[in-house]
Amino acid sequence: MSSARPSRLFRNKSAKIAAIPMIVTALFVFVGGTVWTIVYSFTKSGLLPRLKWVGLDQYERLWSTRKWLVSIENLAIYGFCTLVLVFVIGFILAALIDQKIRFENTIRTVILYPYALSFVVTGLVWQWILNPEFGVQKIVRSWGWESFQFDPLYTADIAIYGVLIAGLWQGSGLVMVLMLAGLRGIDQDVWKAARIDGIPAWKTYLFIVIPMMRPVFITTLVLVVTGIVKIYDLIVAQTGGGPGIATEVPAKYVYDSMFRANNLGQGFAASTMMLLTVALIVIPWAILEFGGSRNRD
Amino acid sequence: MTKPPPILLDGPQGPKPRRVLSRRNIFLYGTLLVITLYYAMPLYVMIVTSLKGMPEIRMGNIFSPPMEVTFEPWVKAWSQACTGLTCKGLSTGFWNSVKITIPSVILSIIIASLNGYALANWKFKGANVFFTILIFGAFIPYQVMLYPIVIMLREMGLYGSLGGLVLVHTIFGMPILTLLFRNYFSSLPEELFKAARVDGAGFWGIYFRIMVPMSLPIFTVAIILQVTGIWNDFLFGVVYTGPETYPMTVSLNNIVNSTQGVKEYNINMAATIITGLVPLTIYFVSGRLFVRGIAAGAVKG
Amino acid sequence: MCAVLPPALSRVEIMSNSIEIKNLDLNFGSIEVLQNLNLDVGKGEFLVLLGSSGCGKSTLLNCIAGLLDVTAGQIHINNKNVTWAEPSERGIGMVFQSYALYPQMTVEGNLSFGLKNAKLPKAEIADRVKRAADILQIEPLLKRKPAALSGGQRQRVAIGRALVRDVDVFLFDEPLSNLDAKLRADLRVEIKRLHQKLENTMVYVTHDQIEAMTLADRIAIMRGGKIMQLGTPDEIYGLPMNKYVADFIGSPSMNFIDGSIQNGVFTAGDLAISLTGYEFTSGEAVDGGATLGIRPEHVITGELVSHSPYCIDVEVELIEPTGSDKLIDCQVAGHLFRVRMDGQAQVSVGEVLRLGIDPARASLFDAATEVRL
Numbered sequence: 008m009s010s011a012r013p014s015r016l017f018r019n020k021s022a023k024i025a026a027i028p029m030i031v032t033a034l035f036v037f038v039g040g041t042v043w044t045i046v047y048s049f050t051k052s053g054l055l056p057r058l059k060w061v062g063l064d065q066y067e068r069l070w071s072t073r074k075w076l077v078s079i080e081n082l083a084i085y086g087f088c089t090l091v092l093v094f095v096i097g098f099i100l101a102a103l104i105d106q107k108i109r110f111e112n113t114i115r116t117v118i119l120y121p122y123a124l125s126f127v128v129t130g131l132v133w134q135w136i137l138n139p140e141f142g143v144q145k146i147v148r149s150w151g152w153e154s155f156q157f158d159p160l161y162t163a164d165i166a167i168y169g170v171l172i173a174g175l176w177q178g179s180g181l182v183m184v185l186m187l188a189g190l191r192g193i194d195q196d197v198w199k200a201a202r203i204d205g206i207p208a209w210k211t212y213l214f215i216v217i218p219m220m221r222p223v224f225i226t227t228l229v230l231v232v233t234g235i236v237k238i239y240d241l242i243v244a245q246t247g248g249g250p251g252i253a254t255e256v257p258a259k260y261v262y263d264s265m266f267r268a269n270n271l272g273q274g275f276a277a278s279t280m281m282l283l284t285v286a287l288i289v290i291p292w293a294i295l296e297f298g299g300s301r302n303r304d
Numbered sequence: 305m306t307k308p309p310p311i312l313l314d315g316p317q318g319p320k321p322r323r324v325l326s327r328r329n330i331f332l333y334g335t336l337l338v339i340t341l342y343y344a345m346p347l348y349v350m351i352v353t354s355l356k357g358m359p360e361i362r363m364g365n366i367f368s369p370p371m372e373v374t375f376e377p378w379v380k381a382w383s384q385a386c387t388g389l390t391c392k393g394l395s396t397g398f399w400n401s402v403k404i405t406i407p408s409v410i411l412s413i414i415i416a417s418l419n420g421y422a423l424a425n426w427k428f429k430g431a432n433v434f435f436t437i438l439i440f441g442a443f444i445p446y447q448v449m450l451y452p453i454v455i456m457l458r459e460m461g462l463y464g465s466l467g468g469l470v471l472v473h474t475i476f477g478m479p480i481l482t483l484l485f486r487n488y489f490s491s492l493p494e495e496l497f498k499a500a501r502v503d504g505a506g507f508w509g510i511y512f513r514i515m516v517p518m519s520l521p522i523f524t525v526a527i528i529l530q531v532t533g534i535w536n537d538f539l540f541g542v543v544y545t546g547p548e549t550y551p552m553t554v555s556l557n558n559i560v561n562s563t564q565g566v567k568e569y570n571i572n573m574a575a576t577i578i579t580g581l582v583p584l585t586i587y588f589v590s591g592r593l594f595v596r597g598i599a600a601g602a603v604k605g
Numbered sequence: 606m607c608a609v610l611p612p613a614l615s616r617v618e619i620m621s622n623s624i625e626i627k628n629l630d631l632n633f634g635s636i637e638v639l640q641n642l643n644l645d646v647g648k649g650e651f652l653v654l655l656g657s658s659g660c661g662k663s664t665l666l667n668c669i670a671g672l673l674d675v676t677a678g679q680i681h682i683n684n685k686n687v688t689w690a691e692p693s694e695r696g697i698g699m700v701f702q703s704y705a706l707y708p709q710m711t712v713e714g715n716l717s718f719g720l721k722n723a724k725l726p727k728a729e730i731a732d733r734v735k736r737a738a739d740i741l742q743i744e745p746l747l748k749r750k751p752a753a754l755s756g757g758q759r760q761r762v763a764i765g766r767a768l769v770r771d772v773d774v775f776l777f778d779e780p781l782s783n784l785d786a787k788l789r790a791d792l793r794v795e796i797k798r799l800h801q802k803l804e805n806t807m808v809y810v811t812h813d814q815i816e817a818m819t820l821a822d823r824i825a826i827m828r829g830g831k832i833m834q835l836g837t838p839d840e841i842y843g844l845p846m847n848k849y850v851a852d853f854i855g856s857p858s859m860n861f862i863d864g865s866i867q868n869g870v871f872t873a874g875d876l877a878i879s880l881t882g883y884e885f886t887s888g889e890a891v892d893g894g895a896t897l898g899i900r901p902e903h904v905i906t907g908e909l910v911s912h913s914p915y916c917i918d919v920e921v922e923l924i925e926p927t928g929s930d931k932l933i934d935c936q937v938a939g940h941l942f943r944v945r946m947d948g949q950a951q952v953s954v955g956e957v958l959r960l961g962i963d964p965a966r967a968s969l970f971d972a973a974t975e976v977r978l
């Protein structure tokens with residue numbers, strides 16, 4: 008008979024079975040893995056994880072290692088510049104493309120294709136373009152400007168900016184697409200009203216359109232920031248962290264500690280620091296974005 | 305009766321004349337041209353470099369088109385390029401990537417679409433807790449979970465194998481894909497789902513007979529997203545596979561950045577472009593769907 | 606609290622009940638949508654659930670269909686307790702506002718999907734599809750996909766999907782709301798015909814009172830998850846049990862004048878209407894604060910005024926001609942008062958008009974409880 012109510016656990020049984028991979032992943036990999044790493048960051052794990060507690064030793068050592076400090080500094084520079092530039096470039100590109108131009112599709116396709124490429128490919132191309140013997144520097148010099156100096160990848164002070172160029176080339180297309188979607192999502196009557204009121208376009212963008220695009224900006228921000236923290240492949244491919252340790256980044260520090268230096272504890276501590284950085288950005292955002300939703304309706 | 309035609313007065317009349325070469329247009333299209341050339345330049349450089357011989361590269365500049373086109377760098381990159389250890393070219397890596405990508409894409413999409421469907425249509429108690437964890441998981445830097453997964457794979461006997469990497473890709477693809485599918489299924493009219501239940505279809509019946517046939521676009525988007533993402537992955541490849549099972553990106557990096565021997569830039573660029581070929585093809589062919597995929601995955605919360 | 610008419614008052618002969626809803630509660634989390642709701646629907650009855658948007662009509666229908674799990678109470682269909690049964694096991698068919706046709710299946714596929722799920726023999730399926738298509742005149746459309754159909758055709762197919770199930774109970778959730786006015790009227794007639802032909806039970810949700818009045822054997826007026834009044838269209842229109850129902854039914858809506866009753870006379874401002882002729886629900890006149898309600902079409906105008914029990918002179922403030930009628934706005938005892946006159950009547954703004962009021966056709970509500978006196 009159908010009218011027997013099945014027990015709570017077995018209602019929607021198929022749905023629950025189908026969700027098992029999600030539940031296992033959420034609990035064991037995401038929560039379990041994270042907790043595991045944090046716990047082991049307080050141990051003296053070397054080649055293999057060992058539960059030998061050393062308190063904050065790994066963190067003290069981390070923060071007194073020059074390579075880590077350089078990594079953090081690089082991440083800060085790279086992150087700050089990327090953040091500012093990727094938004095400025097992305098928005099300007101989107102605004103230009105939004106001018107009802109011809110060839111919109113072609114232009115958009117060209118600006119976005121780098122995003123389809125692997126960071127390894129991007130890093131290697133720009134390594135080649137910025138090669139001082141053959142690349143941009145040589146060409147400008149061959150035009151007669153003999154003293155021209157543009158050699159970021161082999162100049163420790165500015166090497167990270169060489170990576171930045173590649174990162175922007177690859178990532179700005181994505182921001183452009185998101186911004187364009189945001190612009191297109193805005194009620195077009197705003198533009199008509201502004202035109203009737205005689206407000207110049209740049210003012211309309213700055214004071215009306217951009218504030219209206221707040222949700223898009225925030226999502227893009229979170230996306231870009233988490234992408235920045237994860238940066239790894241680009242560095243490995245383009246500079247290998249060099250020259251010297253000039254372009255080391257935290258993600259590479261983690262990998263090197265864990266799989267090259269057989270110093271798991273350092274890797275765990277460093278990755279916990281990365282987690283902390285992301286948490287400091289994502290949690291306030293999540294609270295702002297979803298925290299109020301319980302009070303809605 | 306016909307009215308007499310009105311008399312037109314002097315002054316503006318008819319459509320406002322438009323100048324094609326207005327200052328605005330020159331500025332707008334000029335800027336866009338420069339930008340487009342800048343973004344296209346690296347691809348162009350890759351292609352021309354890969355078609356030149358080494359002497360020509362040493363002589364000329366990287367932007368000049370090849371005087372003598374040669375495909376030898378491509379052949380060498382594919383089958384002979386050296387990684388420092390071996391000289392077998394990119395082909396092994398390519399086939400490894402194929403063997404990784406295809407099962408990963410299939411598995412991750414099946415699992416994520418079922419998750420999304422269960423979340424959107426069969427809201428059971430507690431489902432949203434796991435989903436929230438999953439979404440937060442998408443923000444956790446992979447580095448945090450690298451080693452626990454090493455242990456997990458080792459326990460399962462999958463560490464270093466292609467199967468292990470497939471599992472890793474399935475796991476890390478889950479948050480974004482589940483979100484994508486959940487949002488898509490939620491956007492379908494709920495009444496359809498109700499109608500199907502009145503018609504006596506159950507969990508699997510509704511999924512296969514109603515939802516999947518209606519969701520081909522989103523499946524395409526998911527496939528595009530996954531193929532590109534998995535093909536382009538480097539970190540997981542480096543961590544969870546060994547030299548025999550390295551995916552293409554890792555082989556490429558090993559070839560180009562190997563410190564041994566003379567640098568053969570043309571081969572390097574040929575190898576680079578071959579690696580980029582799969583995602584580029586997908587990108588240029590799928591166009592709008594690709595854009596829709598990243599926009600949907602990113603914008604919708 | 607609002608009283609619900611006892612079923613005995615209803616003019617439909619109820620042999621046995623097709624649907625019985627007993628003490629039904631439904632909550633979404635902490636939101637209580639339906640509270641202690643009781644409703645019986647007779648066999649072969651056409652019951653309309655009428656109410657403004659968000660009052661819980663669809664929720665109630667979904668509970669009957671089994672698409673929502675009830676929080677408390679029971680639902681019986683054909684004398685079987687189906688409270689925990691799957692939708693497909695309840696012997697119901699359902700038609701949705703958005704048609705909810707499966708877009709990738711042909712019309713035929715849509716009609717037969719449920720039967721295939723029920724594992725009926727092929728011949729039987731073909732038979733039933735053919736019969737339903739016959740009744741609804743959609744045979745030429747059987748091979749088409751829903752995208753190639755017009756709105757009216759789609760809704761016909763949706764009805765067909767309920768029809769093939771060969772069930773006793775049809776549930777309609779605003780089936781005509783997505784159609785344009787002309788089609789809506791046509792399909793409304795068709796649904797009524799269908800009901801006469803099939804003689805099965807229909808529960809029909811709508812927010813359109815014309816639809817409710819024309820289709821229903823009985824109407825249940827809902828508000829905030831409760832049934833405010835259950836009765837035939839005539840009862841609902843003529844004897845509204847509370848002010849809400851009185852206000853909700855009828856367009857333009859009823860005029861209300863706040864005042865009080867003393868010794869069988871209703872007074873408000875300089876108005877003093879003797880209530881002789883008015884049938885009090887309790888049988889005799891009650892004293893106290895009251896609201897007098899009178900429909901614009903029940904105000905007497907023209908030559909008949911002289912015969913009416915009570916007369917009043919008003920100044921015409923505004924005239925809205927609708928073709929067949931003229932709507933006159935004026936003031937009575939400080940309240941806006943609307944009067945419906947014949948479309949041919951000669952009136953102009955500023956003119957003084959004599960109106961007649963017949964207490965027998967008016968309604969009186971308690972000022973505090975808003976229940977009919």
Ligand SMILES: Nc1ncnc2c1ncn2[C@@H]1O[C@H](COP(=O)(O)OP(=O)(O)O)[C@@H](O)[C@H]1O
Nearest residue numbers: 633636638656657658659660661662663664665
């Ligand atoms: N899934 C839900 N979760 C929470 N509240 C709901 C849900 N569905 C409906 N409601 C609420 O229940 C009330 C009744 O809704 P509904 O039955 O759809 O009204 P209607 O009479 O317009 O069909 C509304 O106030 C609505 O906001």
Ligand SMILES: [Mg+2]
Nearest residue numbers: 662663664779
């Ligand atoms: Mg409704």
